[in-house]
Amino acid sequence: MLSYQHGYHAGGVADVHKHVALCLLLARLAKKTKPFCVIDLYAGEGEYDLAAHKAQKTGDFKTGVERIWQSVDAQPAVQGYLDLLKRLNPGGELRRYPGSPAIARAFMREHDRLILNELHAGAYPALGRWARKDARISVHNRDGLEALVALTPPEIRRGVVLIDPSFEVKSEYAAVPEKLSAAVPRWREGIFVVWYPILKEGRHRSLLAGLSGVDAEVLVSEISRNAAKAGEAAAGLLGTGLAVVNPPWKFENAMAEAGDWLARKLGPGRHTASWLNRAKT
């Protein structure tokens, strides 16, 4: 049975890193009039109430989104994300936090499509309620990697897939690159974003080793933090990582700008960017 519930961690450092990158990618896709498609394989509940018991219990958002959402010195690369937060919380109190489905929906036009998937018995109905009445959105209830195989390539070929399991099941570190290796050649135009936690056990290294076998360019962005210095009791998460397969042209520059700024504001921390399988130019 799945025990992870994203309501405890919404708006934490990992969400901020992942959602800033997602905003940058969606803004690129929305620049062209041709429709795009978003496939969110581990969608969660759609949107979160930061005043609710779960978010208050861990306080994860206090060391994440709360530290930056009203910054006046934001770099252009994070502005889209901050604007979205301000639109959701017009009164100036940070209460609503957009999950990846809400972020995707904020960028969608009439002909764009959002395909959501969630396995958890509690999160899936909540996601269905969040998505109801929007004919552009479909919601599935199956294993995320099974859905990756079944739902790609989508009919609309411009698009992005988000793969951010909770990694409760350790075999996911090997299964994610294995399934991606099969999906990428079937959908060459697709951008695939994999999020992973950096923990002291270092299991993400095997994930990255697996991703280096994917037949495409992969940009890796990591924000590592000194949690003890940042004054946090729970030093579990040492950092957050993103691997973007098939990143758009010059996406690395925007990600570097955003990552460096986030590491400074959420730190003390450090942002590093590197390539797996960079094509020789």
Ligand SMILES: C[S@@+](CC[C@H](N)C(=O)[O-])C[C@H]1O[C@@H](n2cnc3c(N)ncnc32)[C@H](O)[C@@H]1O
């Ligand atoms: C990190 S959270 C997702 C957060 C969300 N994508 C966001 O950015 O707002 C991971 C989600 O995956 C769900 N989940 C866990 N194992 C799953 C599986 N095998 N297939 C699909 N969903 C799963 C969990 O219930 C949880 O809601």
